[in-house]
Amino acid sequence: MEINIFWFRRDLRLDDNVGFTNALKGTYPVLPVFIFDNEILTELTKDDARVTFIFESVQKMRKELQEHQSSIAVYFGKPIEIFRQLTSEYTLKNVITNRDYEPYAKQRDKEVKELLAKKDIGFYTYKDQVIFEKDEVVKDNGEPYVVYTPYMKKWKEKFDESKHLEKVSYRQWQNLIQNTRLPNVTLRDIGFERSKIKVPDFDISADLLASYKQHRNFPSEDATSRIGPHLRFGTVSIRELVTLALKATDKTYLNELIWREFFMQILWHFPKTTHNAFKEKYDRIQWRNNKEEFKAWKNGKTGYPMVDAGMRQLNDTGYMHNRVRMVVAGFLCKHLLIDWRWGEAYFAEKLLDYELASNVGNWQWAAGSGVDAAPYFRIFNPITQLKKFDKDNEYVKKWISELNASNYPQPIVDHKEARERALKVYKRAVSE
Numbered sequence: 001m002e003i004n005i006f007w008f009r010r011d012l013r014l015d016d017n018v019g020f021t022n023a024l025k026g027t028y029p030v031l032p033v034f035i036f037d038n039e040i041l042t043e044l045t046k047d048d049a050r051v052t053f054i055f056e057s058v059q060k061m062r063k064e065l066q067e068h069q070s071s072i073a074v075y076f077g078k079p080i081e082i083f084r085q086l087t088s089e090y091t092l093k094n095v096i097t098n099r100d101y102e103p104y105a106k107q108r109d110k111e112v113k114e115l116l117a118k119k120d121i122g123f124y125t126y127k128d129q130v131i132f133e134k135d136e137v138v139k140d141n142g143e144p145y146v147v148y149t150p151y152m153k154k155w156k157e158k159f160d161e162s163k164h165l166e167k168v169s170y171r172q173w174q175n176l177i178q179n180t181r182l183p184n185v186t187l188r189d190i191g192f193e194r195s196k197i198k199v200p201d202f203d204i205s206a207d208l209l210a211s212y213k214q215h216r217n218f219p220s221e222d223a224t225s226r227i228g229p230h231l232r233f234g235t236v237s238i239r240e241l242v243t244l245a246l247k248a249t250d251k252t253y254l255n256e257l258i259w260r261e262f263f264m265q266i267l268w269h270f271p272k273t274t275h276n277a278f279k280e281k282y283d284r285i286q287w288r289n290n291k292e293e294f295k296a297w298k299n300g301k302t303g304y305p306m307v308d309a310g311m312r313q314l315n316d317t318g319y320m321h322n323r324v325r326m327v328v329a330g331f332l333c334k335h336l337l338i339d340w341r342w343g344e345a346y347f348a349e350k351l352l353d354y355e356l357a358s359n360v361g362n363w364q365w366a367a368g369s370g371v372d373a374a375p376y377f378r379i380f381n382p383i384t385q386l387k388k389f390d391k392d393n394e395y396v397k398k399w400i401s402e403l404n405a406s407n408y409p410q411p412i413v414d415h416k417e418a419r420e421r422a423l424k425v426y427k428r429a430v431s432e
C-alpha cells in the first residue's frame, strides 16, 4: 500500500495544524510519525521537564488517534536513520511536515529531503508556527528589518484576517492508516525520567488580555499568559492566539506575539547571531567571565534580591517572569561582565519556553549587542527595578526565604562601581 507520512515536530496538536490537515486531504493514507531525536536529547539532563512535556503531549495525541482507529508511530534515533528504516518498511509517496526555521532543523530537513529524493519520495513543508515567516515581512527594498517597530507596523499592514487566521481542521480520520498498534517508546526507552517540574496551564482569557498591559510588568502578579512552552511545542496554534489577541481592545499582547516573529526572522536572516554579536564590535568586549560569580548568579546568591529571586524561580520552576529576565540578563552582562552566551546557554538548559530565536534575541538585547538593542550605557539598576516593580517585596520574598536574615549574601558587586566598570569596558570595545 502506498502511503504518506506526516512528521510531527514542534506542532504537537491535531487541530488547526496546517501540515497535518493538508496530509489528511491528500490521496494516500497517512502515517503520523514522531521522532525523539537523539542528537538533541543527548544534550539534556535525564529529568528534563521539556522532554516529559513532549512525551506526554505525543502520548495524548496517540490516545486521541487510537479512538479513531489509528495512532502515531513514535521512534527514538537520528531522523535520517529512522527515515531510512521507514523507506524500507513502507511504500512511501511523500513526507509532509511543518517548517522549522532553526539552523539545526534546516540542516536536518535538507538531509532528509535529499535521502527521500534519491528514492523518488516527495518532501513537502508548510508554514504553521508563525503568521509570517522568513522574508514575508521585509522592507520595500527587500532587506530584512532589524528594528522592531517598523517590522511590527509592516506585519500589521500585511496581515489579512481572512487569509492568515483561517482555522485549518479536517477531521477525516478514515484517511489515516487504520492501525492502533504502531510503534511507541517509553520515557525510559529514550533514557529519561519523569520530571518533577510541570508545564503550567496557560491563561488566554479575555480578562487576562484586557488587563495585560497594566499588570504584565509586575512579577508578583499572575498577569501573563504562560503560553511560552505551548507555543514552543505547538500544543496551541498561533492563529488561535492571534485571533484572541485581536479581540482585545488593547493590542499589547498582539505586539508581544509579533516580537516572537521578529526574532524568528532575525535568526532566519542572520543565523550567525546564535554565536556572534549582531553588532560585530560587541564581540570585542573583554568579558571578565569570573566562574565564581557566574555560579552565584546561577544559584540566586548575588545579594541582589530581584536577580536572586528570578534565578531561584527559574531553577525551581523552569519559568522566570519577563521583567525579571531583563534584570538578571542585564546584571550578568553589565554588572558581572560575563559573556551573554553563558547566560543564554544557562537559560536554554532551564527555561520551559526556551526558544532559540527569542532567547538569543533577548540576550543580545540585554547585552546591547543585538538588533534593536538598548544602547550599552543604559544599565538597569537592580535596586530601582525592585522598587518599581515589586515595591512590597512580594515576589522576592516568595523565592528568597532568608531575605531578611543574616545568611542572605551581601551584594557580590557594588552597583555603582560595577556600572562604571561596565561603561569603561563597553566603551573601549565599541570605540576601538
Ligand SMILES: Cc1cc2nc3c(=O)[nH]c(=O)nc-3n(C[C@H](O)[C@H](O)[C@H](O)COP(=O)(O)OP(=O)(O)OC[C@H]3O[C@@H](n4cnc5c(N)ncnc54)[C@H](O)[C@@H]3O)c2cc1C
Pocket (backbone or CB within 6 Å): 216, 224, 225, 226, 227, 228, 229, 231, 256, 257, 259, 260, 263, 320, 321, 322, 323, 325, 326, 329, 347, 351, 353, 354, 355, 356, 358, 359, 360, 362, 363, 366
Ligand atoms: C533574557 C531573556 C531571555 C528570553 N528567552 C526566551 C525564550 O527562550 N523563549 C521565549 O519564548 N521567550 C523568551 N523571552 C521573552 C519573554 O520573557 C517570554 O516570552 C515570556 O516571559 C514568556 O512568558 P509568557 O508566555 O507568560 O509571556 P506573555 O507575556 O504572556 O507573552 C505571550 C507570548 O509572547 C511572546 N513574547 C513575549 N515577550 C517576548 C519577547 N520579549 N521576545 C519574544 N517573544 C516574546 C512569547 O511567545 C510569549 O509566550 C526572553 C526574555 C529575556 C529578557
